[in-house]
Every structure is written in C-alpha cells, then in structure tokens.
Amino acid sequence: MKIIILGSGVIGVSSAYFLAKAGHEVTVVDRQAGPALETSFGNAGEVSPGYSAPWAAPGLVFKAVKWLAMTYRPLVVRPPQLSPAMIRWGLQLLANCTDARYALNKGRMLRLAEYSRDCLTDLRAETGIQYDQRMQGTLQLFRKQKQVDGAAADMRVLDQFGVGYAMLDRAGCIAVEPALAGVAEKFVGGLRLPGDETGDCFKFTNALAELAAGLGVRFVNDTAIDEIRHDGGRITGIATKAGLMTADAYVLALGSYSPLLADSLGLRLPVYPVKGYSITVPITDATGAPESTVMDETYKVAVTRLGDRIRVGGTAELAGYDLTLYPARRRPLDFVVSDLFPKGGDISRATYWTGLRPMTPDGTPIIGATRYGNLFLNTGHGTLGWTMAAGSGRVLADIMSDRKPEIDVGDLDLGRYGRAA
Template sequence: MKVIVLGAGVVGVTSAWYLAKAGHQVTVLDRQTAAGLETSFANGGQISVSHAEPWSNPRAPLRALAWMRREDAPLLFRPRWDATLLDWSLRFLRECTARRTRDNIRQIVTLALYSRRQLQALRAETMLAYDHLERGILHIYTDRREYATAMEAAAVMREFGCERRTVNVDECIAIEPALASVRQRLVGGDFTAADESGDAHRFTQQLAALCTARGVVFRYGVTVDRLSMVAGRVAGVIAAGELHQADAYVAALGSYTPLLLRLIGLRLPVYPAKGYSATFPLSADSIAPSVSLTDDGYKIVFSRLGQRLRIAGTAEFNGYNTDLNAVRCRALIERASELFPALRPADEPRFWCGLRPATPSNVPLIGRSTIPNLYLNTGHGTLGWTMACGSGAALADIISGRPPEPGFRFL
C-alpha cells in the first residue's frame, strides 16, 4: 500500500521504517526542516521500561494540589480556563484508582519491553550509533516515604516482566560512583540493568537517512492544514495548498495530533505536557554520572550522551505554550549541583522545552481509528523514545493485516 505518515519525530520515523520494511510505499510529511526537531530533539534520553508508573496514580491528586503552589513543581497544572484541559483532567482523575494504575502499568511495561527488544534488533541490523549506553537505569531516592511508595510500584512492574531490582545506598554508589559525595542524603534505589540511554535526536535523524535509502520519501517544510474526507474515509492530506493522497494515513504528530483530527470530528484524550531539559558539555575532569539516573522525588532524569550530560524532566500543563520558564530551568541546574557538586561543565547549559503528548493514563493510542484508513501513533507522554520502535513495528503489523506481537490494548 501507499502510506502517508504525518510527523517526522522519533515515533513517525520509526513508523516509516517498519512500514517500508514491510513493503509499503511510504511518504513522511513534516513542517520542520529535518527529522526529530521538536519533542524528539532534547528529551531525557532514556529507554526506560522502569519508568512505567503513570503520572495518574492514587497519590497524584493530592500531590498535584500541593504542587500547584510551586513554580518548580515536578507536576504543574496551571489554573486556566481550558475546556480541553478540564476534560483531560477529569479523565486523569478517573485513572488514579489502584486498579486502573495497575492495569496501565501492565500496558506500559508490555509495550516498552517489546519496544526495547525491537530497538536492540534494529541497532544490531543497522549499526546505528547515537551515544547509546547499555548500562541500565538507576532510580535514586532521598526521601524514605517516597522510597517505600516506589518499591510498591516496582513490585508491580516485576510481576509484568520489568526486572527493577531494589538496591541499598552502598549498591547505588557501586553502580554509579559519582553519587559518593551525597551518600548521606540517599536512602536507597532500584536498578533496571536492561534499560538503556541514548540521543533520540541523533537516532531519529540517522534512521530517517536509512529510511530514505530504503525508498521512503520525506517532505520537509510542509505544514499539514487538514484532512480531506470523502464517504467517511480520508481522501487526502491538504498541505501548503497541495493534495497528498495514499491508501492509508498515520497520524504521528505528537501533541498536535488532536488539533488536526478534531477538524474531522475525532476527539483524542491527548494534551501537551511541557518538559524541560538542560544539556551540559562536560570538561575532562568532571565527576558526572555515566549510568542513566532517575531522581524519582524530583521527576528528573540524568543521561550521559558522550561528553554531554542531559538533565531533563518535569511536566507542565500550560496548553501549547513553548516558552522557557527560567524558574523551571534553574530547578534542573540546582538539583544537578546538589547531587553532583563536582560536575564542572565545560560551558553554559543549553536549555530546551518540548510538548510531550500525554494521555490521562499514560497509555499511548496506537492502531486504527474509527475512520477505516486512518491510523494513530500518538499519546506516548514521557515514553515516546522508549516506546517508539515497538509502536512503529506493531503499527506496521496492524496496517499490513497481521496481529501485532505484544499483548497491548491497541485501538
């Protein structure tokens, strides 16, 4: 079939790769000048099956209320009149029960494990190099109550196949010696040895080049205006006054997917969650982590990308605003300085923010929509890089008429 993929982020490009590999004729449309220039550009860099606990969990409502008074809060809902955010927030609250949280963890772990295997197979096949490290992910805790709660979530993940192993303070420092200077502040951690890290932007651009070699056509600088509908099916994509036609269409526009699809009557429970990052070039004598870390209490991750350190995290619900907030940027730097006082960056950090497409459950929307030839691959939230290869591979199976491998709740 001829397939048009809308969006050239990591999810769109992996979709294109697996569709082309399955024998389809693929065209990718994106408004940017190259692949991976929006949400995939400077994310946290983790392939983190261990990050499967959704934001919506039994503790979230009270914490979100308390955090509303903090400009640097890990999860920040900005009070504003926004009917879409109100509807999304009510759905979020419904997902905060223990039963729903457990089921959502199962969905996320199932897809993330499959995706990590697909990424590893792809890397072995193509020899892609994107500053990836296979050193696991260490979650650290400086609050005993937070640590105890996290251990409950980790136990659930282990039931579903994520080997998230509880470790004590000494083991934390043995895994990541750069934490030695804050030994007295740590209360424990957990370690997932099979998790990875890497530069999603480099990966996306290199995979796009391989897609091109396989025959995929990328049309950059093309803003999608609307979908043309005929007899209940998508008849084409209107972009820059031009009609692009195919047999099937994949909407992988991240947070912007619902804005396009509501024009044809589809309402998706996807809302932008703005995340921040700071990227440091490291000097030769920096004492910086080489194992990817997650500071669970602050919802911040640290990933080593060659001679750079990426610090990223938090979620701010403020519509489609992409302005950098100085307070939230500073919070990343201050936490890094607390944990790694001998960081010694070689230059000033490069700050970035991006809009992550979040569903209330953190479970992405993958599969065929209610329109027969329109498929979705969106809503991955903070796990777009983690789930990209698995989402693309599974969607290619669905479009090709094959049952997808993972036991995930596809559309």
Template sequence: MHIVVLGAGVVGVTTAWFLQKQGHQVTVVDRQSQSGLETSYANGGQISVSHAEPWANPSAPLKILKWLFRADAPLLFRPKMDPAQWRWALSFLTQCTSAKAVQNIRQMVNLGMYSRSQLQALRQETELEYDQVTKGILHFYTNPEEFNAALEPTRIMCDLGCDRQVIDANKAVEIEPGLKPIQHKIAGATYTSEDESGDARKFTQAVAELCQKAGVEFRFRTDILGFEHSGERILGVQLLKDGQHQTLRADAYVLSLGSYSAVLARKLGLFLNIYPAKGYSITVPVKNEEAAFNVSLTDDEYKLVYSRLGNRIRVAGTAELNGYTRTLNYARCQAIVRRTADIMPDAGYWDQAEFWTGLRPATPSNVPYVGKSHFANLYLNTGHGTLGWTHSCGSAAALADIVGGRKPEVDFTFSGL
C-alpha cells in the same frame, strides 16, 4: 500500499521504517526542515521500561494540590480557559485509582519491553550510532517516603518481567560512583540493567537517513492543514508548501504528530484525549570525567532523568500543563540546574547549561493511542508522553502489523476509535 505518515519525530520516523520493511511505499510529512526537531530534539534520552509508573496514581492529586502555586514544581498545572485542558484533567483524576494505575503499568511495561527488544534488533541490524549507553537505568530516592511508595509499582513491574531490582545506597554507589557525594542522602534505589540511554535526536535522524536510503520520501517544510474525507474514508491530506496548497493522496494515513495530533484529529470529529505536557531539559559539557555519571539515572522525587551523551550531560524532566506555549520558564530551568548541581557538583559546567523545552503528547493514563481509528484508512500512533522514544519502535512495529492485517506480537490494548 502507499502510506502517508504525518510527523517526523521519533514515533513517525520509526513508523515509516517498520512500514517500509513490510514492503509499503511511505511518504513522511513534517513542517520542520528535518526530522527530530521538536519533542525528540533534546529529551531525557532514556529507553526506560522501568519508568512505567503513570503520573496518574493514588498519590498524585494531593501532590498536585501542594505544587499548584510553586513555579518550580515537578508537575505543574496552570489552569486555563481551555475545555481540552479541563477534560484532560478530569480524566486524569479518574485514572488515579490503584486499579487503574496497575492496569496502566501493565500496558506500559508490556509495550516497553517489546519496544526495547525491537530497538535493539534495529541497532544490531543497521549498526546505528547515537551516543548509546547500555549500562541500565538507576532510580535513586533521597526521600524515604518516595522510596517506600516506589516499592509496590516496582514489584508489579517485576511480576510483568521488567527486572527492576531494589537496592540500597551502597549498591547504588557501587553501580554508579558518581552518586558518591550524596550517598548519605540516598534512602534507597532500584536498578534495571537492561534499560538504555542515548541521544534521541541522533537516533531519529539516523533512522530517517536509513528510511531515505530504503526509498521513503520525506516532505519537509510542509504544513499539514487537514483532510479530505468521504464517509468513513480519508481521501487525501491537505498541505501547504511554499505558499502553495496541495492534496497528497494515498491508500492509508498514520497520525503521529505528537501533541498536535489531537488538534488535527478534531477536524475529523475524532477526539483524542491528548494534551501537551511541557517538559524541560538542560545540556551541559562534562567538567570532571571521574565525577560525571555513566549509568543513566532517574530522580523520581524531582521527576528528572539524567543521561550521558558522550562528552555532554543531559538532564530532563518536570511537566507543565499550560497549553501549547513553548516559552521557557526561567524558574523551572534553574530548578533543574540547582538539583543537578546539588547531586553532582563537579560533574558538569552547570553555569553553561543550554535550556530547551518541548511539548510531550500526554494522555491521562500515560498509555498511547496505537492502532486503527474509526476511519477505514486512518491509523494512530501518538500520545506517548514521556516515553516516546522508549515506546517508539514497539508501537511502530505493532502498527505495521496492524496495517498489514497481522496480530501484533505484544500484549497491549490497541486503539479502535
């Protein structure tokens, strides 16, 4: 079949890769000049199966109320006159029960473990290089309450097969000596040795290059306007390229436009409960090799992740529900710098931080849409939130199976909208 993939971020590009591996003719369309230039550009850089506790959990509503008027809050809700935002927020609250949290953890761990194995197989097959580090991910906690709250989700993840070990401060520093300056502050930690890190943009662009060599066509600098459809079938996708309108026709279509998937889907009368969660990152040069970390880190209390990208340090996190604006909030940028400099004062040139922000496509449950839509030839692979790279290869491989009429190898509830 000829299949059009809408979106050239990490999810769209990996979808193209796995579809062409199944023998399909694939065309990828994106408004940017190359792949990986939006949410995949400067994200946290983790392949993090262990980061599976959803934002929606029993403790979330009270925390959000406390953070409501803090400009530097880890999770910030900026109320707007936007029905989509309020629908998302109300649905988020319905997910904040213990039962729903456990159900969503199960979904994300299962997809995450499958996806990590698919990424590792892809790397071995193609010898990809993207500043990857395979030393695991260490979650550390400087607040005893936050550490205690992490124990039950950790137990659930372990029961599902994610080897997330509970460790003390001494063991944490043994695994990552870069945490020595705050050893006395660490209330506890967890370590997942099989998790990884790297540069998601380099990965995305490297896979895109492999796709092109395999015959995948990329149409960049092309705006996606909408669809032609008849009944329950998509007839074509309407595009704008260099001021010229055109219609691209194919046998099937995959929607992988991140936060903008919901906007385009509404033109078909299809409701995707996806809302942009603006995340921030800083990238700084390494200052002191001995002081800088090598194991990827997660600071759950502040909702930050730390990845070592060669001679650079990437720190990313926080979430701001404030519509589709990508304007940098200086207070939030500086909050990341302050926390990171406090953790590892000599690791990087914190005064040289390069700031970035991107729109993560978040669902209220943190579980993505992967599978069929109610249109016979329109498929979904979107809404991955903070785990886009973590889940990309798994959701792409599973979707390729679904398109081909095969049952995916992962235990996951696939979309059937």
C-alpha cells in the same frame, strides 16, 4: 500500499522505517526542516521500560498539591491557559487514579515498552545504528525512606511482567553510579532497572531516517499540514501548503498536535500537551558525571549521560501549546544536576530547551485503526516516546500490513476510550 505519515518525530520516523521494511511505499510529511526538531529533539535521553508508569496513580492529588508548593516544583499549572480540553483531560486523568486502573495501565505500558526495547535491540544488531547509546540501566534515586517503602507497589507490577530490578541501599547506588559517593548524605537508596538504556533521541531519529530513506521513504520537509480531507468514511487526501497529497492509507503521528487535526474529523483524541524542559551540559569531569540515567524521585528530574554531555530533563507544565522558555523552570534542572553531580559538568555553558509531551489520561499511547477505514494513529506517548518508539512503529506496521503483532494490541487503540472519543 502507498502510505502518508504525518509527523517526523521519533514515532513518525520509526513508523516509516518499519512500514518500508514491510514493503510499503511511504512518504513522511512535516512542517519542520528535518526529523526530530520538536519533542524528540531535547528529551531526557532515557529508554526506560522499567520506569514506564502512568501519571494517574493513587494519591496523585495529594502529591500534586505538595509538588506545587515546592521551591523546585516538578509541576506547574498556568491558570490563564485553562481550557475545556485541559479540564476534560484532567478529569479523565483523575478517573484513572485508582489502584486497579494504575495496575492495568502500568502493565499495559510495560508490555509495549519491554517489547519496544527488544525491537530496538534487534534494530541495533541489524543495522549498527549509533546514537550515543549506553546499556547501563536506570537508577531511581530516593532521598527519603518513605519513597523506598512506596516502591513496593511498582515492584509488584515489575514482578508480574518479569522486569528485572534491584532495590539498592546507599552503598549499592554508589556502586553503580560512583559519582554519587561525594553526595551520599543526600539519598537513602534507589531502585535500579538494569534493562533500561540511554541514548540521544535526536541522533537516533535522524540516523533511522537515513536508513528509512535507503528503503525508499520520501521525506517532505518544510510543509505545513492544513487539513485532513475525507468523504465521511475514508480519508481522501492531505491538504498542505504544497498542494493536495493522496495515498491509500494515512498515519497521524503528530504528537501533541494530533488532536488538532483529528478534531476536524470528529475524532476526539484524549491527548494533552504537557510541557517539559531540559538543559544539556558539557561534561568537564567524566568521573563526576553519571554513568547512565539517575532519576531523582523527589524532583522528578532525570540526569542522563549522552556521550560528552549531560542531559537533564524534567518539569511538567500544563500550559497548552505555549513554548515560552521561562527562566524559573530551569532552576529545578540546574539544582538537581548541581546537587547530585556537582563536579560533572559546566552549567554556565548549558543550553536550554522545551518541548510538548503528548500525554493520554491513562499513560498509554494510542496505536491502531480509527473509524475511518484508511486512517491510523500512532500518538500520545507522553514522556515515553523514545522508550516506546521502535515497538510502536513495529506494531503499527504489523497492523497496517494485516500481520498479527507479536504482543497483544487489543487495548492500545482509540476504542478503549469508548464513545467519548
């Protein structure tokens, strides 16, 4: 089958690789000059199945008000950017902030994320792909005892799905992240997720694109997508600046930009662009840098070691499609890495980046068929695109190849949003 994939981020490229492995003729189209030049470029570097959890959680409103009042606040809302799409998405998010919905959504996310980690492990063994990977887990660091006590609900879900973890005291945290010994007074404990990994998503995506090209995948870069054309029941082609492109089937994997094209088809994708920021800091003292990923639970900032660099990612900004690099949004990132790893890297030489995370109200991506017989979705992964990429690509390839996926996918497609979608 001839397939066109719209989008060459980590989700689009992973889809292309697994579809090509399944024997399909695949073309990937993107407006950028190469793979992974938008959201996949500078993310936090985490492959964290154990940390997979929806934003929508009991107590979110209270937490959001508190975050907005913090000096180094993890959440920013820009009122001038309020739109019907933001309001609609926000109301759907709030509807998921119950104990029952949180448990359901977190379990669904864990199912896909754990499977994706296994797919990534197999891919590494099969191809030898390299991307500054480290398999040393994630440490969710708690500065307050209240955070330790509040982790019980997450641990119950981890138990339900057989995800390994360990609750650590201060000494235990230092044992897995020795550089924290110098700032031991700043935290009380942490939740370690030993099955998590780290790696450079940009390097991974480009290395996988090379492997996909070796399987015959064609990448059409620098090509803006203007319109998806249809005859009412099927997609008939993709209008681009290079002309009309046609195939037997199509995959929409444009992350935050997916709803803009889907809207013209009458498909309302509940995906909203949540802006995130990162800095990349050169390591100056390896003994003062993190061994893997440390997630500061107070400031919602992840500090990850990627080769000879430290990637620091965080902040959630509701500002539509605005990609402005606001200086104030860098301050929480600078603060956390300097506070926890003061000797690890040279902040004065850091590079600053922003990207849009495609978030769904329930946290789970949208993967699967649509009411158009030959249009499929692989989008809405939020902050977990890198974590869920390999599994999402594999699942989609199975669905499109009429093979039974290895995990339950019945609740991953757009149908879970009912008639509103």
